[in-house]
Amino acid sequence: MGMLHVILITLLCCSLAHCRGACAEPDSDTEAVAGQGFKLGCLSCKRRSEVQATATVEWHFRGKGEADFYRIYTYTEEGQNVESDNFMDRIDWNGSKRSNDIQDASIYLLNVTFNDSGTYQCFFNRILFYDNYEYSTVISKVVHLTVVAKATRGTASIVSEVMMYVSIIGLQVWLLIEMIYCYRKISAAGEEALREAANAEYLAIASEGKDNCAGVQVGE
Numbered sequence: 102m103g104m105l106h107v108i109l110i111t112l113l114c115c116s117l118a119h120c121r122g123a124c125a126e127p128d129s130d131t132e133a134v135a136g137q138g139f140k141l142g143c144l145s146c147k148r149r150s151e152v153q154a155t156a157t158v159e160w161h162f163r164g165k166g167e168a169d170f171y172r173i174y175t176y177t178e179e180g181q182n183v184e185s186d187n188f189m190d191r192i193d194w195n196g197s198k199r200s201n202d203i204q205d206a207s208i209y210l211l212n213v214t215f216n217d218s219g220t221y222q223c224f225f226n227r228i229l230f231y232d233n234y235e236y237s238t239v240i241s242k243v244v245h246l247t248v249v250a251k252a253t254r255g256t257a258s259i260v261s262e263v264m265m266y267v268s269i270i271g272l273q274v275w276l277l278i279e280m281i282y283c284y285r286k287i288s289a290a291g292e293e294a295l296r297e298a299a300n301a302e303y304l305a306i307a308s309e310g311k312d313n314c315a316g317v318q319v320g321e
């Protein structure tokens with residue numbers, strides 16, 4: 102149910118964004134699985150889409166428990182450059198393609214290790230070209246990444262699944278008890294009827310009892 106919600110909302114947001122030709126800035130995922138790839142998301146929409154602009158991108162990283170950030174990656178017109186041995190050959194560009202006017206600076210981390218846990222910061226160094234002047238801005242976003250051995254699920258989703266099983270099993274047990282109770286009532290009523298009444302009467306009670314357990318209780 103929760104998943105469906107997320108999908109519906111995502112679809113709605115995407116279609117709205119497309120209708121307005123807008124650029125959306127969703128937050129990056131923050132949980133990576135060791136040994137797999139992970140996309141570090143970073144988006145910065147240009148507020149004035151009609152204004153020409155160029156941007157370069159830098160990614161900085163501070164490992165969990167470390168004091169300082171250091172630069173791990175840059176992306177410019179000339180190309181990309183991984184600037185840290187810890188990430189050598191492990192970063193691919195996942196951002197805007199074939200454009201200097203970068204609005205998506207996402208990168209893809211290959212073969213994630215536990216040492217990749219920490220804080221990532223992306224910087225857009227953007228220059229906007231107005232008629233008579235240039236305007237530079239720096240926009241930054243932060244992603245806190247946790248590396249786990251296996252994908253974990255949200256507590257809410259686990260709780261709702263457990264509740265689902267509990268209620269299904271509960272209903273089944275209740276149904277079974279009800280059936281046994283009714284069956285006993287019916288057979289008890291049947292024996293009584295055999296002893297006391299004529300054959301026709303017995304059949305009437307028994308068939309009534311099968312249709313409706315309460316009817317037998319009244320018949321006693």
Ligand SMILES: *[C@@H]1O[C@H](CO)[C@@H](O)[C@H](O)[C@H]1NC(C)=O
Binds near residue numbers: 193195209
């Ligand atoms: C991101 O880059 C990785 C590695 O090059 C690639 O496998 C993946 O398809 C890319 N994803 C997107 C959305 O471009």
Ligand SMILES: *[C@@H]1O[C@H](CO)[C@@H](O)[C@H](O)[C@H]1NC(C)=O
Binds near residue numbers: 189190191211212
């Ligand atoms: C990433 O892992 C794959 C499969 O385990 C391996 O073939 C590849 O060489 C690794 N790449 C890097 C850069 O460590």
Ligand SMILES: *[C@@H]1O[C@H](CO)[C@@H](O)[C@H](O)[C@H]1NC(C)=O
Binds near residue numbers: 214215216
């Ligand atoms: C992780 O960091 C520790 C300590 O700096 C280092 O000894 C270890 O080799 C690193 N592991 C990987 C997979 O890079």
